[in-house]
Amino acid sequence: MSGMSLRRQSNKAYDTLEEKLRVDILTGRLKPGDAIQTETELAASFGISRNTVRKAVNILVDDGLLKKVQGSGTFVAQIDEGLKGKKAEGVQNRQILFLSMSSALSEECGRATFLPIFENINRLLEKQSYSMLYSQLGLDCTPPVSLVKKDLCGVIFHGELPPAFWSNHIWPLPSVGLQYVNPEIDCNWVKIDNFSRSYQAVRYLKELGHSRIGFLSNESKLFMPRERYEGYLKAMAMHGLKVEQEWCITWQRQRCNGILPSERGDVDYWPYMKKAFDGTKPHPTALICLDDFRANFASAALVKHGFRVPEDVSILGARNDLRILPLSFTGFNDRLDEICSEAVRILLAEVNGQGGIEGQTISLRPEFIPGHTAVSPASVQKK
Template sequence: MPRKTYHVYTLMEDDLRRQIVAGLLPESKPIWSESVLMAKYGIGRNAVRAAIGNLEAEGLLKRVHGSGTYVVPRFQRKHPRSGRRKSKTILYLSFPPFSEKTFQLNTETYFQNLTFLLRQDGYDFQMAHVGLDGQAPEILRQGKVDGILFEGEVPKAFYERHIRPYPCAGIDFIDPEFHCSWIESGKFAAGESAVKYLVRQGHRRIAFLTDECRTWPAMEFLKGYRSAMLESGLEIRPEWEICWMRQATDGELDNESPLMPRDFLDYLKPVFASSGRPTAIICFDNWRAVSTAEALNRLGLKIPDDVSIIGNYTREKHQNSDKYHFTCFHIRMKESYLEGCRLLLEQIRSPHVVHEKTIRLNPVFTPGLTMKNMQPKERKTR
């Protein structure tokens, strides 16, 4: 990737570009005069004119003789005349609670097909993680993107400043105050479907477990669990919602190793070591299901004879399947990103149409060996 060449006017040029793209400069009034810009950025008149010339060549500014320099209205902007930017770029942004390490693992897992398909359509696909410092990546500060796909807990100020000016779509973490399209990958539906499946199998005492209770995906999963429990006429017992927040470092969740299950015994023992315990437990994902199964085994409970387990997974092949063969639901994350980019391309191709919509993907049931049918067997009649 070629390195950026810096000139004395680069800071001014990048700053004005960002403000124009973000809609922070009015389109009906002239921007600052050359003298004001010289004093503001500490550069000479020729440098100011060079920066304005570059932005004019990009179709962002227009100089009117005797009147000043104006921001070109968004719908009148043309493609750059200078040829400085020929490629089209879709940018994926990851935010906390994900960590930089989780972001790197996800890009390897989910985006191979997406990158290929976008390139077939003439787009570059760039990825970046935004940490708790809220520092936008350079490509975004320069306004050199055509659409943004984002995921995580986005501060509203960051959204307004850096994301809203572009065609954009969010993956999960839905915020109705953000004026954009959303893809809901199916967390609520997974929690709801898991309960309904268990009820059909004759279960009435059903618990739920997550160690990421303050994250949006886990809260949606829990909402689905509660909704289905109420709909099925089952009691929601607070002690059966086994929810806590696992360790985070500087506000970002630590990365996990699927080869090292954690000790959930202290969380599960108060619920499953007593009489009238749940006959089934729904885990936020298969990784939590592994640690849950290990703890229940230590309590002398067999899976699924004593306790049934339902998990869920986001990758096409779920982890630990050789050991437990979990009954679970597949959260279709790969399809979520593909659907998000499809919405972005729609917005780019039809900029005058309001594209704010939410699409929810339904999870896919995967049968396994961790489920016991509790329905009474029918007696054979002669």
């Protein structure tokens, strides 16, 4: 088993602590050399015994993510350092690197995007007797040691990777990119079909009787929100529906030291939504949101200002992986587990010389799931 396994055993009391520390380390919130809290502090914070804390910490030590220094405490390990001594003889040429970019994983909480990618890729590679290494590419684009040494047989990456980085550090290793397709990077890609997602959303809402359909997403300059917004505009035109500028509720948040901060707590979307719902013009009777995360904030803002969801405004959302959390809104399963599976299949075929078509971009259509947050507009219901 790879030292980077992201196994989750929810029947164990230490699962929550183990997962929290693991995600904090792998997303860079805890950096190499950082000391974690003491056993006593962690026990108090999570409401568990010190013995339970010790079990969780020992698992992460065994996985090479933490290291204990006698008399000093427990610290976050260097990933490559943590993996040293864990490689069985000959395993070096059966290692796959998963490389993530800060710009991709800072958009959402780790549980929604980060863990499904890890669990799926790691599980599939282990079945084929491959080990998975992990590195998060920082803003300085310093390559991980494993890439410098080329101690790998392939790379899967997620996020908006600079083309020069791919050319200088990944090529000619077999590689597959997830989601963020860049035509300047000549590798295979697997992604969700963002146009199909927008098209299905508009079609469904039109069938319910909606014609005033809006689109809501922050991070409007990033690839995925931008592609879904463009898909919305095209789908509206294809269905003969008018788009008012006020219904296009898109904005880009400011970065802090180059990174998008997490949106947590009582975030207010109303300043961005007000232009569409201030009463000066007929408001949208439906909103297509980037995902459930944004849909939740949009719904809260509408309710706070006297709108009923879905009676006054229907809302569509989406989730990456329904095995972790069900949809909160009518919307889409973005099939992240199947995207990861297809990426692993393509990569291992190339690694093993089994050929296949080069230069593929495989798009999976999202699965629409009816729910309770989209109904016919009031004007149709009254007829």
